[in-house]
Amino acid sequence: AQTVTQSQPEMSVQEAETVTLSCTYDTSESNYYLFWYKQPPSRQMILVIRQEAYKQQNATENRFSVNFQKAAKSFSLKISDSQLGDTAMYFCAFMKQNFGNEKLTFGTGTRLTIIP
Amino acid sequence: NAGVMQNPRHLVRRRGQEARLRCSPMKGHSHVYWYRQLPEEGLKFMVYLQKENIIDESGMPKERFSAEFPKEGPSILRIQQVVRGDSAAYFCASSLGLAGGSTDTQYFGPGTRLTVL
Numbered sequence: 001a002q003t004v005t006q007s008q009p010e011m012s013v014q015e016a017e018t019v020t021l022s023c024t025y026d027t028s029e030s031n032y033y034l035f036w037y038k039q040p041p042s043r044q045m046i047l048v049i050r051q052e053a054y055k056q057q058n059a060t061e062n063r064f065s066v067n068f069q070k071a072a073k074s075f076s077l078k079i080s081d082s083q084l085g086d087t088a089m090y091f092c093a094f095m096k097q098n099f100g101n102e103k104l105t106f107g108t109g110t111r112l113t114i115i116p
Numbered sequence: 117n118a119g120v121m122q123n124p125r126h127l128v129r130r131r132g133q134e135a136r137l138r139c140s141p142m143k144g145h146s147h148v149y150w151y152r153q154l155p156e157e158g159l160k161f162m163v164y165l166q167k168e169n170i171i172d173e174s175g176m177p178k179e180r181f182s183a184e185f186p187k188e189g190p191s192i193l194r195i196q197q198v199v200r201g202d203s204a205a206y207f208c209a210s211s212l213g214l215a216g217g218s219t220d221t222q223y224f225g226p227g228t229r230l231t232v233l
Contacts, residue, residue: 035221045159045207045224091158103149103172104209104222106158 002027002094006107013082014115020067021077021110023092031097034068034075035104040088048090051075053097079112087114118143120210120225121190128231135195135202137228141210148191149222150183153205165191166213198232205229 003026013019025034036048051059051068058066063080079086092107121140129135141148147166151159161175165185176183180198185191195202206229209222 037224042226043205043229044226045209047221047223050221103161103164103175104151104159105161106151108158 002029002032002096002105004092004094004105004107006090006092006110008110009108010111010113012113012115015084016081018078018080019082019112021079021090021092021112023075023077023107025073025075025092025094027073027094027096029096033095033097034066035093035095036064036066036077037091037093037106038086038088039091039109040085045091049077082114084114084116086112088112120145120208120223122206122208122225122228124228125226126229126231128233129198130233131199132197135198135230137193137195137206137208137230139191139193139208139210139225141191141208142223145210145212145223147211147213147220148185149209149211150191150193151207151209153207153227155204159207162193195230198230200232203230203232 005024032053034051038046038048049059049061049064058068065078067076089109089111091109093104095104096102123138149164150162153159163176163183164172168187180196182194205227207227208225211220211222
């Protein structure tokens with residue numbers, strides 16, 4: 001079974017600064033996907049970024065980028081030029097690659113607050 | 117293109133009643149997943165369905181919970197004889213169901229918040 005660990009329950013940062021959220025995972029699979037989802041106060045789950053494990057290049061989406069260290073089983077999210085709208089819970093998630101589809105395994109989340 | 121739809125958004129039930137939660141996947145999506153989020157916790161997988169088939173129900177409680185995804189209409193998560201511990205947010209996600217091991221991102225609905233009195 002897979003496990004996902006987010007060791008930072010809460011973080012806060014000043015607007016426009018950069019913040020990094022950490023995530024580690026444990027798996028015996030060699031092919032898988034990793035995701036970061038954002039859950040703002042509205043409670044909607046919004047996909048932020050995803051990474052295929054077979055790709056060495058780190059994924060980026062505008063101000064969001066990841067540092068994927070496969071050997072260390074680490075998958076951190078960096079938010080640059082943070083904005084007030086980034087205030088949310090952030091969940092790291094793991095999905096095994098399979099012929100068909102697989103469930104997501106989530107971490108417990110990091111509550112990020114952007115301070116004006 | 118409309119996203120994943122869930123209704124109702126809020127549902128209040130008394131202990132012993134039944135709760136029915138509905139999920140309409142994104143257009144063209146044939147795979148549906150249900151997750152439960154207890155207060156101050158992450159999402160936990162419950163069940164994965166394709167049209168008329170339950171593929172993986174390893175996260176479903178053995179009793180009182182059932183799910184279906186009929187050929188026509190939304191997916192339904194049904195909770196019989198609800199108890200206070202069932203109070204949670206229930207999220208539905210859908211995906212395209214690409215074959216061949218391709219990545220298949222799950223897109224989430226807004227959730228149904230169930231409160232059991």
